[in-house]
Amino acid sequence: xxxxxxxxxxxxxxxxxxxxxxxxxxxxxxxxxxxxxxxxxxxxxxxxxxxxxxxxxxxxxxxxxxxxxxxxxxxxxxxxxxxxxxxxxxxxxxxxxxxxxxxxxxxxxxxxxxxxxxxxxxxxxxxxxxxxxxxxxxxxxxxxxxxxxxxxxxxxxxxxxxxxxxxxxxxxxxxxxxxxxxxxxxxxxxxxxxxxxxxxxxxxxxxxxxxxxxxxxxxxxxxxxxxxxxxxxxxxxxxxxxxxxxxxxxxxxxxxxxxxxxxxxxxxxxxxxxxxxxxxxxxxxxxxxxxxxxxxxxxxxxxxxxxxxxxxxxxxxxxxxxxxxxxxxxxxxxxxxxxxxxxxxxxxxxxxxxxxxxxxxxxxxxx
Amino acid sequence: xxxxxxxxxxxxxxxxxxxxxxxxxxxxxxxxxxxxxxxxxxxxxxxxxxxxxxxxxxxxxxxxxxxxxxxxxxxxxxxxxxxxxxxxxxxxxxxxxxxxxxxxxxxxxxxxxxxxxxxxxxxxxxxxxxxxxxxxxxxxxxxxxxxxxxxxxxxxxxxxxxxxxxxxxxxxxxxxxxxxxxxxxxxxxxxxxxxxxxxxxxxxxxxxxxxxxxxxxxxxxxxxxxxxxxxxxxxxxxxxxxxxxxxxxxxxxxxxxxxxxxxxxxxxxxxxxxxxxxxxxxxxxxxxxxxxxxxxxxxxxxxxxxxxxxxxxxxxxxxxxxxxxxxxx
Numbered sequence: 091x092x093x094x095x096x097x098x099x100x101x102x103x104x105x106x107x108x109x110x111x112x113x114x115x116x117x118x119x120x121x122x123x124x125x126x127x128x129x130x131x132x133x134x135x136x137x138x139x140x141x142x143x144x145x146x147x148x149x150x151x152x153x154x155x156x157x158x159x160x161x162x163x164x165x166x167x168x169x170x171x172x173x174x175x176x177x178x179x180x181x182x183x184x185x186x187x188x189x190x191x192x193x194x195x196x197x198x199x200x201x202x203x204x205x206x207x208x209x210x211x212x213x214x215x216x217x218x219x220x221x222x223x224x225x226x227x228x229x230x231x232x233x234x235x236x237x238x239x240x241x242x243x244x245x246x247x248x249x250x251x252x253x254x255x256x257x258x259x260x261x262x263x264x265x266x267x268x269x270x271x272x273x274x275x276x277x278x279x280x281x282x283x284x285x286x287x288x289x290x291x292x293x294x295x296x297x298x299x300x301x302x303x304x305x306x307x308x309x310x311x312x313x314x315x316x317x318x319x320x321x322x323x324x325x326x327x328x329x330x331x332x333x334x335x336x337x338x339x340x341x342x343x344x345x346x347x348x349x350x351x352x353x354x355x356x357x358x359x360x361x362x363x364x365x366x367x368x369x370x371x372x373x374x375x376x377x378x379x380x381x382x383x384x385x386x387x388x389x390x391x392x393x394x395x396x397x398x399x400x401x402x403x404x405x406x407x408x409x410x411x412x413x414x415x416x417x418x419x420x421x422x423x424x425x426x427x428x429x430x431x432x433x434x435x436x437x438x439x440x441x442x443x444x445x446x447x448x449x450x451x452x453x454x455x456x457x
Numbered sequence: 458x459x460x461x462x463x464x465x466x467x468x469x470x471x472x473x474x475x476x477x478x479x480x481x482x483x484x485x486x487x488x489x490x491x492x493x494x495x496x497x498x499x500x501x502x503x504x505x506x507x508x509x510x511x512x513x514x515x516x517x518x519x520x521x522x523x524x525x526x527x528x529x530x531x532x533x534x535x536x537x538x539x540x541x542x543x544x545x546x547x548x549x550x551x552x553x554x555x556x557x558x559x560x561x562x563x564x565x566x567x568x569x570x571x572x573x574x575x576x577x578x579x580x581x582x583x584x585x586x587x588x589x590x591x592x593x594x595x596x597x598x599x600x601x602x603x604x605x606x607x608x609x610x611x612x613x614x615x616x617x618x619x620x621x622x623x624x625x626x627x628x629x630x631x632x633x634x635x636x637x638x639x640x641x642x643x644x645x646x647x648x649x650x651x652x653x654x655x656x657x658x659x660x661x662x663x664x665x666x667x668x669x670x671x672x673x674x675x676x677x678x679x680x681x682x683x684x685x686x687x688x689x690x691x692x693x694x695x696x697x698x699x700x701x702x703x704x705x706x707x708x709x710x711x712x713x714x715x716x717x718x719x720x721x722x723x724x725x726x727x728x729x730x731x732x733x734x735x736x737x738x739x740x741x742x743x744x745x746x747x748x749x750x751x752x753x754x755x756x757x758x759x760x761x762x763x764x765x766x767x768x769x770x771x772x773x774x775x776x777x778x779x780x781x782x783x784x785x786x
Binding site (some may be wrong): 200203204214 | 497682683693694706709779781783
């Protein structure tokens with residue numbers, strides 16, 4: 091597993107964490123395992139990332155790559171007797187893994203908030219939208235009903251819901267899909283969170299509504315200066331709003347870097363697969379939309395070595411000796427696109443030169 | 458809301474009309490002379506003749522049925538020569554076998570059954586729902602296992618068994634309370650409660666077991682919903698997540714169930730009333746069947762059906778109140 095110290099161990103002292111936690115959100119060597127009857131599911135397997143305020147990190151990957159579990163782990167919402175979380179998470183210098191549950195609860199919904207994928211099932215069907223917003227506000231503020239209600243109406247107005255004072259008395263089922271997601275966003279932002287985690291916020295919505303919601307999130311980020319962790323399987327969404335990109339596969343980081351680096355010089359064959367399978371309307375119809383062959387591995391039996399190896403079309407070109415070794419997330423020579431954001435890193439056994447050649451000859455023409 | 462109520466009441470009346478027609482028809486399709494049946498055991502020829510005349514049994518069956526139905530709304534007279542027996546509305550029939558007005562008979566017995574049903578309902582709702590919530594929120598815990606063992610026992614043990622056993626032990630063996638009879642609440646609330654304690658417990662044991670299992674399943678499902686995760690993501694305390702967000706959704710199906718079960722029980726807790734000798738609707742029905750007292754059977758059947766119909770309507774109205782997604786239709 092990882093060499094990271096156990097949460098709560100002496101090494102996790104405050105002196106060290108202060109020096110480590112220079113980013114606003116800093117995740118280091120995060121592991122989340124679920125003990126099931128069939129075996130241990132390694133949903134998140136040694137993941138690290140950094141995110142500063144005012145920036146957006148897009149986390150991309152297929153279903154079951156551990157994106158949602160990772161975000162729930164940051165919020166302290168994975169639990170249960172058969173779950174284990176290890177590694178370290180700092181939010182503004184405060185260590186979250188191993189912290190008192192009540193302390194994490196106070197941060198949850200206040201300093202860090204989350205927007206969920208399906209707003210209809212994520213809002214309580216029996217309470218009015220206004221009361222659900224007001225409840226979120228009162229959970230973190232010593233406010234009266236009247237004040238919390240006014241604040242809810244104000245937030246509904248801010249996310250673009252017309253006649254907010256009347257609509258606050260409606261129930262979630264009386265809103266359209268896009269309006270419901272606006273309600274979710276209003277609820278997440280009601281306490282001015284410094285970290286906003288958005289888990290596939292546009293997946294359940296129409297394409298036209300998707301763009302509105304993304305614009306809204308961008309505007310609100312400018313206004314509140316939040317750090318946004320945007321989880322999606324849609325590279326188009328990432329290209330539109332993310333500053334940095336993390337490509338996840340089988341609970342691990344495959345590629346990590348600024349959006350400029352990752353989109354102009356993608357390094358990992360998995361990233362190439364994701365990029366070439368994006369539907370594009372601005373080009374002639376191909377015979378068939380390329381897809382990545384195979385399916386993601388069961389997280390109970392992730393292959394030794396590179397988890398992507400069984401599906402990687404270029405696997406034979408890597409050194410045979412490395413087949414059972416997990417590739418390290420190593421720094422790629424910087425292309426110099428911009429000095430902001432994380433260094434461009436990739437976890438791949440292929441030679442850097444080989445990757446550059448493959449991308450230029452085989453992948454770039456498809457993009 | 459008004460249109461909804463009118464529609465539901467009309468629908469309920471139609472159900473009652475069908476029930477009454479079928480019940481009424483059964484007496485005439487049953488083998489044997491209805492006059493003999495109505496007149497009682499081993500009647501004399503004169504008694505049979507008198508019964509025929511009073512009940513109008515020589516008339517066509519639809520006419521007889523019409524008299525029965527109109528009697529419910531305006532009352533009716535049973536005439537035999539100069540002998541007139543008046544049965545005021547709501548007249549559910551008159552038993553010439555025991556010389557009793559069926560409506561009065563049922564009216565006398567109703568408080569007993571209501572006492573049994575309401576008391577038991579309070580007990581089973583409190584115990585069953587509480588056990589179910591604890592089990593559903595912490596499935597696999599010690600409390601869950603304990604509650605489910607009790608629930609299994611409650612569901613498995615027949616009510617005549619628990620009733621007879623508890624009566625045998627508490628009343629006859631240990632003599633903690635004297636023999637059970639019925640005392641009205643207004644006569645002496647304490648004795649009323651003492652008499653009804655065992656019947657309540659026996660019914661509540663069975664129903665609480667069912668309710669614990671249903672509540673548990675409902676709570677487990679609810680606590681896995683996305684909106685519970687949202688409630689947690691807001692930073693609410695777990696107590697509030699369970700007691701406000703969980704219960705509000707998890708207990709809604711229980712309301713329907715409780716309404717219907719209570720409605721059914723008000724039509725007579727047959728076995729319990731019989732075992733403990735409590736003079737309720739259920740015992741009345743059993744005695745009437747044993748004595749072939751047809752007017753009483755007909756009356757009790759209608760009243761029991763009416764309780765279920767009314768309970769159904771009330772549950773529907775209640776559902777509109779608790780679930781904002783349900784529209785009146």
